Amino acid sequence: MNLPSSLGRRISTYFYRRPTIALILLLTPPLLWLGVVYLGALFALLIESFFHLDGFTGQVVREFTLSTYGELFTPAHLDIILRTTLMAAAVTVVSIFLAFPVAYYMARYASSKVKAAMYLAVLLPLWSSYLVRIYAWKLILAKEGVFNWFITQLQLSGLLDAVLGLPVIGGPSLSLSSLGMFIVFVHIWLPYMILPIQAALERVPPSLIEASSDLGARPSQTFHHVILPLAIPGVVAGSIFTFSLTLGDFIIPQTFGNSSFFIGLAVLTNQGVAGNIPLAAAFTVVPMVIMAFYLTAAKKVGAFDAL
Amino acid sequence: MRSDPARAPLSLKIATGAVLVFLHFPIAIIVLYAFTTDEATFSFPPPGLTLKWFSVAWNRPDVWQALSLSLNVALVATGVALVLGTLLALAVHYSRFSGRDIISFLVVLPLALPGIVTGIALRSAMSLLDLPFSFWTIVLGHATFCIVVVYNNVIARLRRTAHSQIEASMDLGASSFQTFWYILLPAIATALLAGGLLAFALSFDEIMVTTFTAGQQQTLPIWIMSQLTKPRQRPVTNVVALFVVAVTFIPILISYRLTREK
Numbered sequence: 001m002n003l004p005s006s007l008g009r010r011i012s013t014y015f016y017r018r019p020t021i022a023l024i025l026l027l028t029p030p031l032l033w034l035g036v037v038y039l040g041a042l043f044a045l046l047i048e049s050f051f052h053l054d055g056f057t058g059q060v061v062r063e064f065t066l067s068t069y070g071e072l073f074t075p076a077h078l079d080i081i082l083r084t085t086l087m088a089a090a091v092t093v094v095s096i097f098l099a100f101p102v103a104y105y106m107a108r109y110a111s112s113k114v115k116a117a118m119y120l121a122v123l124l125p126l127w128s129s130y131l132v133r134i135y136a137w138k139l140i141l142a143k144e145g146v147f148n149w150f151i152t153q154l155q156l157s158g159l160l161d162a163v164l165g166l167p168v169i170g171g172p173s174l175s176l177s178s179l180g181m182f183i184v185f186v187h188i189w190l191p192y193m194i195l196p197i198q199a200a201l202e203r204v205p206p207s208l209i210e211a212s213s214d215l216g217a218r219p220s221q222t223f224h225h226v227i228l229p230l231a232i233p234g235v236v237a238g239s240i241f242t243f244s245l246t247l248g249d250f251i252i253p254q255t256f257g258n259s260s261f262f263i264g265l266a267v268l269t270n271q272g273v274a275g276n277i278p279l280a281a282a283f284t285v286v287p288m289v290i291m292a293f294y295l296t297a298a299k300k301v302g303a304f305d306a307l
Numbered sequence: 308m309r310s311d312p313a314r315a316p317l318s319l320k321i322a323t324g325a326v327l328v329f330l331h332f333p334i335a336i337i338v339l340y341a342f343t344t345d346e347a348t349f350s351f352p353p354p355g356l357t358l359k360w361f362s363v364a365w366n367r368p369d370v371w372q373a374l375s376l377s378l379n380v381a382l383v384a385t386g387v388a389l390v391l392g393t394l395l396a397l398a399v400h401y402s403r404f405s406g407r408d409i410i411s412f413l414v415v416l417p418l419a420l421p422g423i424v425t426g427i428a429l430r431s432a433m434s435l436l437d438l439p440f441s442f443w444t445i446v447l448g449h450a451t452f453c454i455v456v457v458y459n460n461v462i463a464r465l466r467r468t469a470h471s472q473i474e475a476s477m478d479l480g481a482s483s484f485q486t487f488w489y490i491l492l493p494a495i496a497t498a499l500l501a502g503g504l505l506a507f508a509l510s511f512d513e514i515m516v517t518t519f520t521a522g523q524q525q526t527l528p529i530w531i532m533s534q535l536t537k538p539r540q541r542p543v544t545n546v547v548a549l550f551v552v553a554v555t556f557i558p559i560l561i562s563y564r565l566t567r568e569k
Contacts, residue, residue, distance in 0.1 A: 026402075034413050045427060132531070139349045187333065287424070
């Protein structure tokens with residue numbers, strides 16, 4: 001090619017005879033980036049969480065201590081962790097219920113053309129416009145916005161006010177309530193639940209369903225005893241995404257809700273305004289630990305056996 | 308598992324349709340609001356429709372600045388991801404070495420971990436190294452999570468490419484470079500394009516990692532976020548939001564067409 005051919009050939013032969021050197025040359029640049037820069041950064045974060053902030057000077061003291069992790073166990077911080085975990089769990093459960101019909105329809109009934117269109121309809125929001133969709137919900141949930149317009153048309157304002165009056169999920173308006181935040185979370189992460197469930201259902205062999213009905217099972221029995229168990233790996237895979245992404249998100253709690261703190265917001269504030277990077281780092285470790293517990297539990301239940 | 312489409316229960320059809328509407332309704336709202344005449348609030352239905360805000364947005368230098376930063380970051384990050392992702396895919400596909408599983412895991416990590424983890428990790432590393440925030444720190448963050456997209460696309464294609472073509476090329480006396488240029492590259496070209504387009508869309512819309520690696524500079528998503536808290540002209544934000552949807556949807560649609568298996 002560009003190299004004089006004899007030289008090019010000599011280099012080529014050299015590497016052909018020494019595949020290890022060729023491999024090292026291929027691997028070095030990406031591994032420098034991911035292994036050194038990225039893993040190094042994660043490691044730096046972990047190290048940082050073992051430092052602590054001196055309360056008097058406001059400086060980070062670079063000595064090993066567990067006191068920053070100790071701070072996580074104060075009631076105010078436990079409250080944040082509990083609230084975030086509950087939100088992530090609620091988002092995951094509702095996502096499963098919303099995702100299932102779509103995934104089931106795609107896998108079982110959709111013709112190949114319809115399936116391709118539906119696949120794209122799920123894929124587009126997954127790959128793009130995270131922020132724009134959040135912005136759209138700001139428009140929708142605003143007091144003068146679409147949602148309230150529909151509620152007024154349906155004459156359900158009384159019901160909405162009653163719901164917003166409830167202590168934990170309510171707030172001055174839907175946009176400023178935990179309920180509103182919850183709706184946005186479900187909307188944003190739903191595609192991550194649909195695709196794995198669809199993939200799992202796609203793998204259910206038709207012969208199993210036929211066998212079940214040949215042996216006298218009603219369609220609902222086939223659904224409960226054959227299809228549902230085989231969908232579990234997909235549900236678990238999807239819930240890993242919805243759970244972990246909700247735990248770590250800070251844009252949605254920043255934009256919606258009644259300004260009560262979530263893990264992501266706590267990280268952002270401690271890192272920025274408060275300048276308490278060790279505490280921010282310790283907070284980031286929390287979602288990772290929760291996810292580790294979640295994965296272990298999922299494994300115990302046997303969720304990965306069918307994968 | 309397949310059944311006759313006509314036999315789908317009505318309730319299932321309704322539920323599926325409703326969820327799909329829920330998934331796309333906000334995008335429709337973005338399209339509608341880009342044309343609203345309402346300046347101060349988000350009132351629905353819009354009191355009137357106008358094209359005025361497109362020209363107002365066109366004349367806003369801050370929008371252009373954010374747009375050009377976002378485009379540049381996305382282009383450079385995509386370029387870096389293309390090179391690194393391809394190298395990694397070639398290495399993992401054509402060599403047997405211990406630690407291949409670790410590499411496949413490592414490459415997915417930036418996408419599987421919440422953006423905040425990647426963001427704050429890079430930020431603390433930068434502060435430990437006294438690295439000042441710049442264009443390049445944003446690119447660093449974006450390229451990190453874009454590599455996986457390219458890698459996935461290229462390795463999927465390599466697995467479907469017959470090895471016999473490469474052997475034939477070598478048997479006929481081509482050097483490794485010639486084989487790469489004439490056989491391998493054409494085979495993975497559309498996968499590279501598809502991966503690159505996805506990476507571009509991913510980077511163009513990214514905000515979580517960028518929040519931590521950007522310093523004072525505003526990418527387009529950061530600009531939109533700042534307008535959410537301190538709105539200057541709400542309709543301009545609506546127009547920009549519509550623009551971001553278009554810029555991210557189009558590459559994804561193309562990339563989908565390129566990678567669809569027949």
